[in-house]
Amino acid sequence: MPKTLLDVDGLTVRFEVKRGSGWGKKSYLYAVDDISFEVKQGETLSIVGESGSGKTTAALAVARLVPAHSGTVMLDDGNVLEKQGEDLRQTRQKVQFIFQDPYSSLNPRKRADSIVREPLDNLSEKSEDEKTTIVAELFEAVGLRPEQMKLFPHQFSGGQRQRIGIARALATQPELIICDEPVSALDVAVQAQILNLLRKLQREYNLTYLFISHDLGVVQHMSDAIAVMYMGKIVEHADRISLFTSPRHPYTQALLSAVPTVDRTQRAKQKRILIPGDPPDPINLPKGCRFANRCPIAEAQCSQTEPELKDVGQGHKVACHLV
Ligand SMILES: Nc1ncnc2c1ncn2[C@@H]1O[C@H](COP(=O)(O)OP(=O)(O)OP(=O)(O)O)[C@@H](O)[C@H]1O
Ligand code: SF4
Ligand SMILES: [Mg+2]
Numbered sequence: 001m002p003k004t005l006l007d008v009d010g011l012t013v014r015f016e017v018k019r020g021s022g023w024g025k026k027s028y029l030y031a032v033d034d035i036s037f038e039v040k041q042g043e044t045l046s047i048v049g050e051s052g053s054g055k056t057t058a059a060l061a062v063a064r065l066v067p068a069h070s071g072t073v074m075l076d077d078g079n080v081l082e083k084q085g086e087d088l089r090q091t092r093q094k095v096q097f098i099f100q101d102p103y104s105s106l107n108p109r110k111r112a113d114s115i116v117r118e119p120l121d122n123l124s125e126k127s128e129d130e131k132t133t134i135v136a137e138l139f140e141a142v143g144l145r146p147e148q149m150k151l152f153p154h155q156f157s158g159g160q161r162q163r164i165g166i167a168r169a170l171a172t173q174p175e176l177i178i179c180d181e182p183v184s185a186l187d188v189a190v191q192a193q194i195l196n197l198l199r200k201l202q203r204e205y206n207l208t209y210l211f212i213s214h215d216l217g218v219v220q221h222m223s224d225a226i227a228v229m230y231m232g233k234i235v236e237h238a239d240r241i242s243l244f245t246s247p248r249h250p251y252t253q254a255l256l257s258a259v260p261t262v263d264r265t266q267r268a269k270q271k272r273i274l275i276p277g278d279p280p281d282p283i284n285l286p287k288g289c290r291f292a293n294r295c296p297i298a299e300a301q302c303s304q305t306e307p308e309l310k311d312v313g314q315g316h317k318v319a320c321h322l323v
Contacts, residue, residue: 005041005208006062006176010034011071013054013061017283029282031057033232034071036309039176039225044202044209046219048255049229052279055212058229059178062210063095064088075176093123096169100181102161106153113139113149116167123172138167141204142197159190166197170205178210183218195222217259220244228252231279231290234309238316248318250295251275289321297322 013032032054039045047055060066062073064080073080075094083091096119099105106115113135120131139149142163153161162182169177179198183191199222201207213219219226226243228236228251236249247253254273277294280286286293288303295302301321309319 002040002042004038005075006039006210007072007074008038008062009036009072009074011036011058011061011073012069013057013066014069019283027283030232030285031282032061032068035227035229035232035234036071037227037234037237039208039210041175041208042202042206043224044211044222046211046213046223046226047229048213048216048219048226050214050279052231052282053229054232055214055229056180059097059180059210059212063097063178064091065097089123093119093172094175096172096174096177098162098165098169098177098179098182101185102158102165103153103185105165106161108153111150111152112144112156112164115153115164116171119168119171134171135167138170141170141201142167157190158186159193162186162194163197166194166201170201173205174207176208176210178212180212181214182211184213184215191218198222215259216244216255220259228255231282231285233290233319234317235291235319236317237309242314242316246316248312248316248323249320250297251291289319 011032012030012034014028014030017027017029019027035058037045047058049055057066061068062080068081071081075091078087080091116135116138117131120126120134126134136146139146144160144163144167153164156164182198183194186194195218198209202209211219211222220240223240225237225239227234228249230251236243236247236252243252244256247256254275257271257273275294280290280293286303288305289295289307292298292302299322307319307321309317311317312323
């Protein structure tokens with residue numbers, strides 16, 4: 001059994017928002033509302049959900065890129081949220097980010113090799129020669145050619161730019177890599193290449209991934225476990241096989257029905273469930289279940305009390321009164 005590398009407990013991130021013109025009290029938007037999950041070393045946990053569900057905010061908080069309101073983020077037995085000074089610098093080496101848009105996340109005026117080298121310059125104490133060797137090795141590891149090192153971002157294709165982003169994320173030999181929609185901006189054919197590269201690198205370097213996507217189809221071959229988020233909450237959390245073969249939450253069932261399956265017999269049986277309506281106002285959340293206004297099986301109790309995330313057997317957790 002691999003050890004737990006990342007253990008997030010009760011993580012909450014809120015943003016102060018201005019509403020109306022009055023002087024009244026402050027309003028908060030709870031982008032991430034008391035979520036807990038863990039990721040085992042060498043494995044991938046995917047966080048999936050619609051736009052605005054809080055995936056990016058949760059990931060940024062884990063990496064200390066936005067401040068958390070409460071909760072703990074344990075990485076290697078230390079709470080990331082409490083690190084300061086030299087400890088924080090070391091944590092930043094251990095946790096790296098791959099962003100959605102490989103173009104806007106790469107400095108257009110820098111050559112590819114200095115982009116990949118940047119985290120080493122900022123965070124590590126390696127010698128200049130060592131850094132040069134590491135950068136050359138990383139270019140090879142991500143499938144770029146040595147003569148491409150001196151090119152600028154605009155001279156690469158989208159997929160190649162994401163390879164630069166991946167090489168940069170690997171530079172400090174991190175333990176945890178957070179991939180925030182790393183293939184959403186790419187063509188489908190290129191998506192598969194980048195996902196394969198991420199899996200190859202995971203095996204080679206025993207990397208742990210927190211993988212974020214709005215698309216269950218993208219994560220189906222990447223994940224060991226999947227957490228489904230809706231309006232700041234985790235509504236279902238299970239290992240990949242349980243989630244894909246027996247989704248329990250109505251929201252997960254709807255998301256899953258939109259994923260094309262390779263198996264044609266299954267596709268014939270599968271009926272696409274459309275989710276009606278819009279999510280509620282995040283600043284003025286309803287009292288009970290946040291999914292109640294869109295849920296096809298909602299009952300009276302659903303708009304009264306908020307369902308808790310409960311284990312329904314073998315670690316499969318669901319937040320729904322009717323499960
Ligand atoms: N800096 C901020 N200030 C105020 N509200 C914010 C801020 N960042 C995010 N939010 C709000 O927090 C909620 C969650 O946003 P977040 O970007 O984490 O969602 P997401 O699941 O990553 O969505 P997407 O799929 O569009 O990337 C949204 O309602 C968003 O408007
Ligand atoms: S608690 Fe009720 S409204 Fe919420 S998902 Fe379950 S059945 Fe639907
Ligand atoms: Mg996002």
